[in-house]
Amino acid sequence: MLLIGAVLVLLTQSVVMGWISGAPGTVRATARRHAGAATGRPNFHLPLDRHKRFADPRMMSRSSKDPAMVAEIAHDFARQAVLRRPAKRESHLQAGPVALAWASGLFTLGCQAIFTDKELLAADANFVWTFLCEHPRTDLYEVLINIDPAAQLAFFFGFIYVSMYMFSLAAMPATFPALQSEPDADGKRTALQVPRRSSRDYKQHSLNTIDLSYMGLNSLCMPGLVYHFVCILRSWGMTSDPPLFNIYPSEPMALLTETVPQLIGYVSLYMLTYEFIYYWWHRAMHEVPIMYKFIHKHHHQQTYPDRALVDTLNTGCLESQFGLYLQLAVLWGYGQVGFGCLPAAVWFFSFCGWLSVLEHDKFERSVTFGTPLEFFRADDHHMHHSFVKCNYCPYSTVWDRVFGTFKPFAVKATPTPKAAAAAAVGGEASAAA
Ligand SMILES: [Zn+2]
Numbered sequence: 101m102l103l104i105g106a107v108l109v110l111l112t113q114s115v116v117m118g119w120i121s122g123a124p125g126t127v128r129a130t131a132r133r134h135a136g137a138a139t140g141r142p143n144f145h146l147p148l149d150r151h152k153r154f155a156d157p158r159m160m161s162r163s164s165k166d167p168a169m170v171a172e173i174a175h176d177f178a179r180q181a182v183l184r185r186p187a188k189r190e191s192h193l194q195a196g197p198v199a200l201a202w203a204s205g206l207f208t209l210g211c212q213a214i215f216t217d218k219e220l221l222a223a224d225a226n227f228v229w230t231f232l233c234e235h236p237r238t239d240l241y242e243v244l245i246n247i248d249p250a251a252q253l254a255f256f257f258g259f260i261y262v263s264m265y266m267f268s269l270a271a272m273p274a275t276f277p278a279l280q281s282e283p284d285a286d287g288k289r290t291a292l293q294v295p296r297r298s299s300r301d302y303k304q305h306s307l308n309t310i311d312l313s314y315m316g317l318n319s320l321c322m323p324g325l326v327y328h329f330v331c332i333l334r335s336w337g338m339t340s341d342p343p344l345f346n347i348y349p350s351e352p353m354a355l356l357t358e359t360v361p362q363l364i365g366y367v368s369l370y371m372l373t374y375e376f377i378y379y380w381w382h383r384a385m386h387e388v389p390i391m392y393k394f395i396h397k398h399h400h401q402q403t404y405p406d407r408a409l410v411d412t413l414n415t416g417c418l419e420s421q422f423g424l425y426l427q428l429a430v431l432w433g434y435g436q437v438g439f440g441c442l443p444a445a446v447w448f449f450s451f452c453g454w455l456s457v458l459e460h461d462k463f464e465r466s467v468t469f470g471t472p473l474e475f476f477r478a479d480d481h482h483m484h485h486s487f488v489k490c491n492y493c494p495y496s497t498v499w500d501r502v503f504g505t506f507k508p509f510a511v512k513a514t515p516t517p518k519a520a521a522a523a524a525v526g527g528e529a530s531a532a533a
């Protein structure tokens with residue numbers, strides 16, 4: 101039952117993701133490519149079997165060497181050779197890397213099923229279901245409250261899944277608004293986009309079936325990951341009692357004097373540790389060729405990520421699940437040595453999700469928390485997608501600066517002839533004025 105549900109969810113989200121990111125365009129482009137149009141090769145219209153007997157012009161008899169006929173047959177022969185040539189497959193789309201990614205996604209789902217306390221999970225699903233049935237309590241309460249525990253469980257994971265998507269698609273971009281341009285003549289401001297560095301940044305990768313399968317598997321693993329995160333918080337003492345699930349103290353002054361300084365300290369500790377480990381993992385994926393091909397190359401198909409959640413999820417499942425469970429491993433490790441702080445863990449986990457999506461968006465964003473320091477800037481990760489061997493830190497640039505791999509954002513100074521001419525005309529006009 102759950103397996104059928106998972107397959108249905110996988111198929112549905114693949115269709116939705118394909119629609120969001122314009123995958124129907126991919127299908128059309130592929131069709132054109134098959135017709136020979138997109139490759140720049142001549143678009144042949146003659147049926148292939150017209151000169152079957154003379155498929156190879158070298159095999160023609162002396163008597164039939166009419167020049168026009170020879171030219172036409174040679175044309176057909178070339179066409180057949182082109183169509184017979186196997187298409188070159190990108191190395192990250194070959195069987196090995198794809199099998200590894202799929203196996204990693206399925207392995208994660210399997211581990212989530214095995215290493216989750218089923219009784220506790222059923223009790224949690226029942227808690228959420230009862231809470232939602234009672235708020236508000238409707239005429240259907242008596243019917244709803246007694247539904248099957250398996251249905252409650254399916255609802256529980258569905259609830260996390262849908263909330264996660266809604267949050268990533270709508271709430272995250274709205275929470276960190278894009279930087280705005282200077283007001284124009286009408287006083288209107290527009291959202292700034294990360295500048296494109298060269299013409300290749302305009303030609304974006306269209307999603308294919310393998311992309312959709314990775315995105316599907318990665319997002320199917322999300323509810324289990326979120327549940328395991330909650331389990332860690334519970335092992336630190338989180339309860340479902342008010343106020344706010346007992347995360348914050350009830351006295352406002354204690355919030356300012358105790359919680360906020362604690363928050364800053366612990367979030368920084370978790371973030372620095374996570375970024376340090378991820379920095380070396382990410383750098384290894386680039387510097388060890390086999391790791392790049394098998395694990396990470398897939399994520400680098402776009403030199404300019406601009407589809408936010410889509411480009412975030414479009415990552416090989418091994419690296420995606422490693423990165424996500426590394427966040428939990430850092431929290432679990434600190435919890436073991438008595439450095440577990442509930443609100444800080446919530447903020448850390450949320451920030452990681454937010455920033456992962458925002459750094460793959462086209463809009464320019466900068467997170468300063470009202471200080472002169474820039475903790476995050478969207479174009480740092482765009483530099484990584486553009487130059488590849490720089491800016492390995494997932495969110496900030498702290499470890500790149502320490503280890504000398506930081507590259508500040510710069511737009512290539514190679515204006516097109518048209519832009520150069522327009523700039524020259526503008527310069528003359530302003531000089532005349
Ligand atoms: Zn990326």
Ligand SMILES: [Zn+2]
Nearest residue numbers: 382386396484
């Ligand atoms: Zn990379």
